Amino acid sequence: MKLFASLTSPYARKIRIILAEKGLPFELVVDSPWEVNTRIPSVNPLGKVPALLTNGGEVFFDSPVIAGYLETLNVSPHLLPREPIEAVRVRQIEALADGITDAAVAMVLESRRPEAKRSDDEIAHQTGKIGRALDELERRATGRHWLHGDGLSIGDIATGAALAYLDLRHPDYDWRAAHPALAALAARLFARPSFIDTKPPVG
Incomplete structure (x- = not known):
C-alpha cells in the first residue's frame, strides 16, 4: 500500500x-x-x-x-465494533473529532489571509464549533478510559489527532483547562508509540 x-x-x-x-x-x-x-x-x-x-x-x-x-482487512486490533450500531456510534465520535480538525484548519487558513480580508467573525464561528465539540467529547470521556467500549477505537485516534493539531496550530487555545477527561485521554494517547512516531514537524 x-x-x-x-x-x-x-x-x-x-x-x-x-x-x-x-x-x-x-x-x-x-x-x-x-x-x-x-x-x-x-x-x-x-x-x-x-x-x-x-x-x-x-x-x-x-x-x-x-x-x-x-x-x-480484518487485522487486529479491530478499531470499530463488530455490532453495526456500535460501529456507527464510534463513527459519530470520529465525526466530532474530525469536525474539530476541520474548524481548526479553517482557522489556520483564515488567519493566513491578508489582514484586510481576514474575518474575525469567521474565526469566532470556527472557535465556537471547536468549543461545542470539545464539550461533547468531554462528556463522553468522563469516567471512561476510552471514548467507547473497553479498547482503543477510531474515535479515540481521531480525537487524539484533533487535539494534537490544536496544540500544533493553536497553542494558545487552552482546551485542557475545561476538559480534564479529554486531557487525561490525550496524555494516554500521546504516550503511545503510534502517536510518538507520527508527531509532525514543527513549523
Whole structure:
C-alpha cells in the first residue's frame, strides 16, 4: 500500500496511527496539495490528503473512508465494533473529532489571509464549533478510559489527532483547562508509540 500524505496533515496522521496500531506495512509518499508540483490531484480528484493506493491498485480517500477500508482487512486490533450500531456510534465520535480538525484548519487558513480580508467573525464561528465539540467529547470521556467500549477505537485516534493539531496550530487555545477527561485521554494517547512516531514537524 502507498499512503499519500503531508507530514503535518492531522487527517493523514490519523491514518498513519491506524496503520501503526495494526502493524500494516505501507510506503509513505510525502506530498502536499499546496506544493506547485504536487501529485495529489492525480490520485485524489479532490486534491486532498490522505489518499491510499491499495495493493490491488484501488485508491481510497478521504480519512474516514480509508479508516473504514483498513477495518475490512480484518487485522487486529479491530478499531470499530463488530455490532453495526456500535460501529456507527464510534463513527459519530470520529465525526466530532474530525469536525474539530476541520474548524481548526479553517482557522489556520483564515488567519493566513491578508489582514484586510481576514474575518474575525469567521474565526469566532470556527472557535465556537471547536468549543461545542470539545464539550461533547468531554462528556463522553468522563469516567471512561476510552471514548467507547473497553479498547482503543477510531474515535479515540481521531480525537487524539484533533487535539494534537490544536496544540500544533493553536497553542494558545487552552482546551485542557475545561476538559480534564479529554486531557487525561490525550496524555494516554500521546504516550503511545503510534502517536510518538507520527508527531509532525514543527513549523
